[in-house]
Amino acid sequence: xxxxxxxxxxxxxxxxxxxxxxxxxxxxxxxxxxxxxxxxxxxxxxxxxxxxxxxxxxxxxxxxxxxxxxxxxxxxxxxxxxxxxxxxxxxxxxxxxxxxxxxxxxxxxxxxxxxxxxxxxxxxxxxxxxxxxxxxxxxxxxxxxxxxxxxxxxxxxxxxxxxxxxxxxxxxxxxxxxxxxxxxxxxxxxxxxxxxxxxxxxxxxxxxxxxxxxxxxxxxxxxxxxxxxxxxxxxxxxxxxxxxxxxxxxxxxxxxxxxxxxxxxxxxxxxxxxxxxxxxxxxxxxxxxxxxxxxxxxxxxxxxxxxxxxxxxxxxxxxxxxxxxxxxxxxxxxxxxxxxxxxxxxxxxxxxxxxxxxxxxxxxxxxxxxxxxxxxxxxxxx
Numbered sequence: 149x150x151x152x153x154x155x156x157x158x159x160x161x162x163x164x165x166x167x168x169x170x171x172x173x174x175x176x177x178x179x180x181x182x183x184x185x186x187x188x189x190x191x192x193x194x195x196x197x198x199x200x201x202x203x204x205x206x207x208x209x210x211x212x213x214x215x216x217x218x219x220x221x222x223x224x225x226x227x228x229x230x231x232x233x234x235x236x237x238x239x240x241x242x243x244x245x246x247x248x249x250x251x252x253x254x255x256x257x258x259x260x261x262x263x264x265x266x267x268x269x270x271x272x273x274x275x276x277x278x279x280x281x282x283x284x285x286x287x288x289x290x291x292x293x294x295x296x297x298x299x300x301x302x303x304x305x306x307x308x309x310x311x312x313x314x315x316x317x318x319x320x321x322x323x324x325x326x327x328x329x330x331x332x333x334x335x336x337x338x339x340x341x342x343x344x345x346x347x348x349x350x351x352x353x354x355x356x357x358x359x360x361x362x363x364x365x366x367x368x369x370x371x372x373x374x375x376x377x378x379x380x381x382x383x384x385x386x387x388x389x390x391x392x393x394x395x396x397x398x399x400x401x402x403x404x405x406x407x408x409x410x411x412x413x414x415x416x417x418x419x420x421x422x423x424x425x426x427x428x429x430x431x432x433x434x435x436x437x438x439x440x441x442x443x444x445x446x447x448x449x450x451x452x453x454x455x456x457x458x459x460x461x462x463x464x465x466x467x468x469x470x471x472x473x474x475x476x477x478x479x480x481x482x483x484x485x486x487x488x489x490x491x492x493x494x495x496x497x498x499x500x501x502x503x504x505x506x507x508x509x510x511x512x513x514x515x516x517x518x519x520x521x522x523x524x525x526x527x528x529x530x
Contacts, residue, residue, distance in 0.1 A: 158461075159525075202471035219439075224273075229241040276293065279292075282501050336361055341355045
């Protein structure tokens with residue numbers, strides 16, 4: 149936990165998620181307390197605008213959680229994607245990096261819902277990461293990350309749609325993710341698994357569903373399936389991932405992989421039958437550093453660590469009255485800004501992205517600038 153106060157500007161930065169979850173939160177809430185949140189909610193209800201009491205919040209925003217999956221890693225998996233010489237080796241590296249972007253969720257806790265226009269800007273070495281909440285209703289987040297030295301660009305547009313089905317909350321993650329290896333002329337497109345929060349009969353939370361990675365430039369694609377234990381906990385593999393890499397044109401399977409995304413994933417070459425460990429969670433999660441402020445004057449007022457600083461501090465002190473007051477203050481300020489825009493007939497416009505929506509209701513975004521500038525908040529390398 150890092151708190152900086154200067155000239156009435158307060159910044160609160162918490163530790164990144166570890167392999168066992170976030171060490172800065174209490175033990176998981178009781179199932180009775182969590183179930184009470186859903187007692188008046190009918191199956192099929194869209195929970196997008198559901199307000200969660202501070203008692204159930206992590207001390208960070210969704211934007212910070214998204215950003216951590218890119219800039220908080222013990223091993224630089226992203227650079228490896230560009231360094232491999234052959235297209236096949238690069239594709240395998242992209243699959244391994246994609247697996248590394250998952251973080252262990254914690255049952256009973258959720259990050260803050262970002263406010264409209266909220267930003268999160270962090271650098272790790274040559275990788276500069278910028279996120280912006282580009283829509284509030286529905287909630288849509290955009291991420292742009294660039295490494296100018298490695299000629300790497302990431303563009304994500306993400307919308308979470310949580311629904312309650314009577315025994316679980318299924319948080320569908322919509323949107324497109326692109327990884328561009330500019331010096332290689334390759335664009336990798338992928339999606340995200342969904343987050344499954346089981347309430348009954350056995351409480352738990354897991355990443356679940358299918359992910360597809362494809363690169364038209366090298367003619368390869370991958371199919372990944374993330375699994376979870378059954379509701380009764382009698383079958384299924386906790387945090388499992390399995391899948392294959394195949395040629396797009398022939399659908400011939402080149403490699404198969406299997407394992408657990410919080411441990412190791414092993415790949416089998418279908419030609420040589422050779423087994424290789426392509427992912428080791430211990431390397432990814434080891435030595436994670438809490439971001440620090442490098443340039444306080446450069447921190448924007450819209451920065452997540454500034455917007456939610458009062459609430460995060462109150463949560464860490466277990467001062468629930470202050471936490472409620474701080475959360476209400478942020479929300480009331482947003483309502484005031486909305487009323488002001490409506491009275492002037494103004495429409496809010498994102499500062500760092502252009503936003504589009506197709507006829508099917510799918511959101512997409514493009515960064516306004518090619519390269520993300522160095523951030524005032526950095527991740528220490530040692």
